[in-house]
Amino acid sequence: MSIETISVYFSEKSVYPKMLNQNQTPLIDALKACKTRPHAPFYTPGHKRGAGISPLLTDLLGKDVFLADLTELAELDNLFKPENAILAAQELAAEAFGAEKTWFLVNGSTCGIEAAILATCRMGEKIILPRNVHSSVISGLILSGAIPIFIQPEYDEDLDIAHSITPEAVKAALAKHPDAKAVLTVYPTYYGVCGDLQAFVNLTHQYNIPLLVDEAHGAHFHFHPELPTSALVAGADLTVQSIHKTLGAMTQASMLHIQGNRIDIDRVNKALQLVQSTSPSFILLASLDAARQQMAINGEKLMFETLQLAEIARSQINQIPGLSTPLAKREKSPGFIDLDKTRLTINVSKLGLTGFAAEEILNQMGVTPEFSSLQHLIFIISLGNTKEDINALIHGVKSLTQIPQLTSQYNICKYRNDDKIDYISCLSPREAFFAESEILPLEKTQERICAEIICPYPPGIPVLMPGEIITQSALEYLQQIQTMGGFITGCADTSLRTLKVVKV
Ligand SMILES: Cc1ncc(COP(=O)(O)O)c(C=O)c1O
Numbered sequence: 001m002s003i004e005t006i007s008v009y010f011s012e013k014s015v016y017p018k019m020l021n022q023n024q025t026p027l028i029d030a031l032k033a034c035k036t037r038p039h040a041p042f043y044t045p046g047h048k049r050g051a052g053i054s055p056l057l058t059d060l061l062g063k064d065v066f067l068a069d070l071t072e073l074a075e076l077d078n079l080f081k082p083e084n085a086i087l088a089a090q091e092l093a094a095e096a097f098g099a100e101k102t103w104f105l106v107n108g109s110t111c112g113i114e115a116a117i118l119a120t121c122r123m124g125e126k127i128i129l130p131r132n133v134h135s136s137v138i139s140g141l142i143l144s145g146a147i148p149i150f151i152q153p154e155y156d157e158d159l160d161i162a163h164s165i166t167p168e169a170v171k172a173a174l175a176k177h178p179d180a181k182a183v184l185t186v187y188p189t190y191y192g193v194c195g196d197l198q199a200f201v202n203l204t205h206q207y208n209i210p211l212l213v214d215e216a217h218g219a220h221f222h223f224h225p226e227l228p229t230s231a232l233v234a235g236a237d238l239t240v241q242s243i244h245k246t247l248g249a250m251t252q253a254s255m256l257h258i259q260g261n262r263i264d265i266d267r268v269n270k271a272l273q274l275v276q277s278t279s280p281s282f283i284l285l286a287s288l289d290a291a292r293q294q295m296a297i298n299g300e301k302l303m304f305e306t307l308q309l310a311e312i313a314r315s316q317i318n319q320i321p322g323l324s325t326p327l328a329k330r331e332k333s334p335g336f337i338d339l340d341k342t343r344l345t346i347n348v349s350k351l352g353l354t355g356f357a358a359e360e361i362l363n364q365m366g367v368t369p370e371f372s373s374l375q376h377l378i379f380i381i382s383l384g385n386t387k388e389d390i391n392a393l394i395h396g397v398k399s400l401t402q403i404p405q406l407t408s409q410y411n412i413c414k415y416r417n418d419d420k421i422d423y424i425s426c427l428s429p430r431e432a433f434f435a436e437s438e439i440l441p442l443e444k445t446q447e448r449i450c451a452e453i454i455c456p457y458p459p460g461i462p463v464l465m466p467g468e469i470i471t472q473s474a475l476e477y478l479q480q481i482q483t484m485g486g487f488i489t490g491c492a493d494t495s496l497r498t499l500k501v502v503k504v
Pocket residue numbers: 107108109110111113134136186189190214216217242252254459460
């Protein structure tokens with residue numbers, strides 16, 4: 001199949017039956033009405049519908065956007081007590097994404113994940129979760145004081161990629177910790193890998209506790225049958241989706257969905273008030289309304305086209321000597337039962353290049369991946385990509401193979417955090433985060449308790465987190481990432497010359 005022959009696909013009947021009129025856009029309509037109503041504004045924001053904005057910003061963004069940058073006016077509803085436009089928009093979203101109730105989020109999935117943990121686990125209560133969680137989960141642990149029972153995800157030694165946790169591991173963790181208050185999983189991983197969510201649902205429900213899902217990268221799953229099953233269809237109790245990551249909402253715009261009776265709605269409301277601004281951006285909220293309407297009306301067609309673009313990219317890249325897209329060909333296993341085919345992972349190690357170096361070269365050619373790791377480049381192909389983007393991607397990665405000096409292989413030190421940390425007998429992430437700490441030169445921190453989140457970003461999966469014992473292999477791995485061009489965040493000294501540890 002070539003890009004030129006890409007076909008347009010219209011579904012005769014939509015995948016899910018609709019009761020509401022999904023063409024409606026209550027938030028956009030309310031914002032439009034406010035934007036055009038002549039009045040003298042004596043409320044925040046201070047720029048007063050753009051009149052006070054610096055010309056530097058109007059040069060960049062135009063004037064119109066500031067007319068819509070409004071606050072919680074009576075006609076615009078209140079995010080924390082929605083009764084009008086926000087409530088109607090959330091109800092439409094719940095139906096479109098297959099939830100019983102949906103909350104709009106303006107602080108990204110980060111705040112949704114924090115709220116999910118705060119709403120299910122009190123101080124000292126246990127939560128079962130994979131070690132390869134995003135740093136927002138660690139923030140949730142610090143805020144709540146919950147005790148993590150970490151499960152090691154299935155690890156792909158050849159690719160140096162952590163996949164999902166397995167049903168067997170979840171079963172064992174639940175049997176050992178029947179008093180856990182929730183299980184949380186990441187679905188899909190940053191690489192698009194999906195674990196056996198249905199099995200996790202069955203296991204957690206046997207203990208009558210909720211399954212919480214970090215579905216930050218899976219907001220599009222619900223809209224095409226060839227994509228992995230969405231968390232809600234699999235039976236998850238709560239899921240958080242970054243609508244801005246794979247669909248058409250603006251950066252930071254996310255949703256939290258629930259179904260069933262294992263989640264206390266009141267606790268979610270209270271938790272969201274702790275972690276969100278009291279001045280939510282209506283531009284972000286309206287972008288959620290628009291993204292939902294777009295997907296409800298056209299989602300299946302848009303996802304069909306996106307999948308086709310991804311397939312063209314994958315098949316052409318696989319024909320380029322020295323490059324491969326290893327996840328698409330990988331055999332299924334308990335920690336890898338499905339793959340989001342719109343996520344493209346390219347292995348560049350046979351070119352004698354790190355993913356970081358390849359990203360730099362591609363950037364110069366006008367092709368920007370989502371992120372790179374030691375061996376891989378990761379691309380998000382979404383509804384916003386065009387045939388021209390895919391051509392540029394194929395041309396760009398082909399050029400990587402023609403760089404003459406890149407012939408030698410390189411050695412990488414792999415790192416898998418499989419230290420058996422028993423958080424029940426040592427400091428919890430919260431205790432370590434708030435403990436008295438000291439700053440030591442890196443070489444003196446081995447075997448000390450880490451007091452900060454130390455995290456290559458992206459993908460934002462901490463190598464060390466508060467409460468963990470600092471090992472030599474973790475230090476070597478972090479140093480290698482930095483030497484090879486990766487970016488470390490979370491710690492006070494991102495040069496990694498020093499680290500913050502708990503004072504003894
Ligand atoms: C797996 C995962 N979960 C959660 C988040 C946080 O999402 P957001 O950027 O919407 O706050 C990210 C962000 O990259 C992520 O990769």
